[in-house]
Each structure stands twice: as structure tokens, then as C-alpha cells.
Amino acid sequence: MTTKRTKRSAVPRPLARQLFVEAGHRCAIPTCRATPLEIAHIVPWARVRRHEFHNMIVLCPNCHTRFDRGDIDRQAMFRYKELLRLSDPNHVAPDDPSPRAGLIRAYRHFQTQIDGWRKSISDLSAAIALGSTGFPVGNVKRCAGLASIARAATDKLGELGGEGTAEAADHVFDWHRQWADDVVDLKLSAFNRSRAEYELWAEERFMSFVALHEEVCESLDLDPTELDFFESERRERDLPEVSLGTLGLWPTDA
Numbered sequence: 001m002t003t004k005r006t007k008r009s010a011v012p013r014p015l016a017r018q019l020f021v022e023a024g025h026r027c028a029i030p031t032c033r034a035t036p037l038e039i040a041h042i043v044p045w046a047r048v049r050r051h052e053f054h055n056m057i058v059l060c061p062n063c064h065t066r067f068d069r070g071d072i073d074r075q076a077m078f079r080y081k082e083l084l085r086l087s088d089p090n091h092v093a094p095d096d097p098s099p100r101a102g103l104i105r106a107y108r109h110f111q112t113q114i115d116g117w118r119k120s121i122s123d124l125s126a127a128i129a130l131g132s133t134g135f136p137v138g139n140v141k142r143c144a145g146l147a148s149i150a151r152a153a154t155d156k157l158g159e160l161g162g163e164g165t166a167e168a169a170d171h172v173f174d175w176h177r178q179w180a181d182d183v184v185d186l187k188l189s190a191f192n193r194s195r196a197e198y199e200l201w202a203e204e205r206f207m208s209f210v211a212l213h214e215e216v217c218e219s220l221d222l223d224p225t226e227l228d229f230f231e232s233e234r235r236e237r238d239l240p241e242v243s244l245g246t247l248g249l250w251p252t253d254a
């Protein structure tokens with residue numbers, strides 16, 4: 001008579017935190033907002049047997065009981081979940097004309113363009129290092145083209161984000177500019193770094209992005225943890241496709 005049953009696993013802490021933050025540490029039903037809080041599965045655990053962000057919501061014990069009893073149906077609960085998504089500061093509708101949305105879009109666009117440029121510099125560097133057929137003119141042209149697109153994205157971000165943002169975005173741009181110049185000028189240091197030098201160099205880049213993130217968040221009046229550092233972080237999270245916000249907005253560099 002021993003039946004093996006899958007024991008209900010604990011909700012992983014990062015996921016729980018994400019759910020609490022999503023609901024602002026209050027019952028997710030807007031007219032309630034009570035505490036303390038419980039985590040509920042919208043489609044019951046017994047059926048899905050997994051913890052997934054898009055199927056979970058934070059409720060007070062009272063609302064949780066009413067949900068379990070069927071006073072609040074599942075369709076309504078998904079609607080409450082949807083409302084949380086719409087109030088998420090990371091969510092920017094493509095057609096949202098507000099300056100806030102414009103700044104977030106410009107920030108994501110900047111990141112995408114810088115990243116495309118970074119790849120092209122890296123490709124150029126590899127082509128030079130491996131090159132047996134002379135200087136890779138095609139790579140240089142591509143790199144220069146992406147540099148001017150990145151420049152435009154930098155200017156646009158600075159324009160919308162104010163002086164601090166403009167300075168920080170310039171700093172990110174300049175870091176990549178320096179790298180590109182060193183590669184094109186065939187500086188040995190661009191091709192032959194020690195491990196320690198490499199780490200320091202990469203750290204400088206990372207910190208320039210951190211400084212920019214802080215400036216953008218300040219312009220938006222957000223805590224730096226409230227806005228995704230990179231949109232790609234969001235991609236890796238357990239979110240339904242509809243929650244991806246600005247992701248589909250910008251062309252990705254092939």
C-alpha cells in the first residue's frame with residue numbers, strides 16, 4: 001500500500017523574492033493589499049507539480065482561502081497577475097509615449113547597439129589575430145558602421161536621460177571606442193593581455209555599465225534593483241512570453 005508521491009518542493013528563494021517584489025510585498029489583489037503573505041499557485045500545484053513564476057502569485061491568507069474555495073476564480077486570478085505585470089516598472093509597452101518609457105527604450109536600445117558593436121570588435125580582433133589573407137577590411141567596415149549606430153544610440157540616451165546619464169553613456173561608449181582603436185591600430189596590448197590585465201579591463205567595462213545603470217535609474221526615480229540591469233537577465237528568468245516587455249522592440253544584431 002505504499003504509493004510514491006512527489007513531495008511538494010519548497011519555493012526557491014529567488015523565485016519567492018521575485019513574486020513578493022512583483023506584488024510589492026502586499027496581497028496581489030489591488031483592493032486588498034493585506035499582509036501577511038502566502039504564495040499561491042494559480043493552476044494548482046497538484047496539477048502542475050512545478051513552481052513557475054507565471055503561475056504563481058502572492059496573496060494574504062484570507063484571499064488565498066477565498067481563491068481555494070472558488071470565491072475568486074482562476075481566470076480572475078490570472079487577471080490580477082496580469083495587472084501586476086502592467087504595473088511592473090520594467091514593463092514598457094512599445095507604444096507608451098511617456099518620457100519614462102522613452103528613456104527605458106533608449107536605454108535598452110543603447111545596450112543592444114553597444115553589444116552588437118562589441119561583437120563586431122571582437123570579431124575584428126579575431127580576424128586580425130588569425131588573419132592570413134591580409135587586413136580584414138570587411139570587418140573594419142562593419143565595426144565602423146556599428147560604431148556610428150552605437151554613437152547615435154549614445155547621444156539619444158544622453159538626450160533623454162540628462163547630464164549624468166549622458167556622461168555615463170559616453171563613458172561606456174569611450175571604453176569600446178578605445179578597444180576598437182587599439183585593435184585597428186594593431187596595438188599589442190589589445191591582443192596579448194595577461195589574465196590579470198584582462199580581468200581588470202573587463203571589470204572597467206562592467207563598472208561603466210553599472211555607473212550608467214545607476215544614472216538611468218536615478219533619472220527614472222527607481223532603485224537600481226528595480227530595473228533590470230540587462231534585458232537579457234529577464235530573458236533567462238522563468239517568465240511567460242508576454243511579460244518580456246521591450247524585448248521585441250529593437251532589432252538584434254545578427
Ligand SMILES: [Zn+2]
Binds near residue numbers: 027028059062063
Ligand atoms: Zn488579500
